Amino acid sequence: MNVTWLRQVVMCPYCSFSAEVSNFKLRRAPWKFRFYTVSYLQCLKCGCSFNYYTGTSPGGKRCEFTSRIKPRPTSRRTIKTKDRAVSLITLEKWLKVAQ
Numbered sequence: 001m002n003v004t005w006l007r008q009v010v011m012c013p014y015c016s017f018s019a020e021v022s023n024f025k026l027r028r029a030p031w032k033f034r035f036y037t038v039s040y041l042q043c044l045k046c047g048c049s050f051n052y053y054t055g056t057s058p059g060g061k062r063c064e065f066t067s068r069i070k071p072r073p074t075s076r077r078t079i080k081t082k083d084r085a086v087s088l089i090t091l092e093k094w095l096k097v098a099q
């Protein structure tokens with residue numbers, strides 16, 4: 001697993017804000033789903049969360065798509081506290097674990 005997906009341009013499925021993955025907030029460690037790497041991202045513009053899938057299919061075709069997540073009744077304060085704990089250093093650790 002490499003970090004090139006961090007430079008993928010992703011578009012928010014809610015407000016159409018588009019930027020590189022690294023410009024979105026990563027809400028939890030990326031995980032593998034079939035041949036995809038799934039990132040749980042939060043849009044900095046509208047604050048909505050969504051899953052970003054990226055990967056290469058067994059046929060060699062590059063795939064990426066986003067999936068909306070139903071909002072949960074979590075207070076904004078709780079989310080902010082959790083987000084602060086996520087830094088790029090933490091991300092690098094996650095990526096090493098995922099290798």
Ligand SMILES: [Zn+2]
Pocket residue numbers: 012013014015016017043044045046047048
């Ligand atoms: Zn958005």
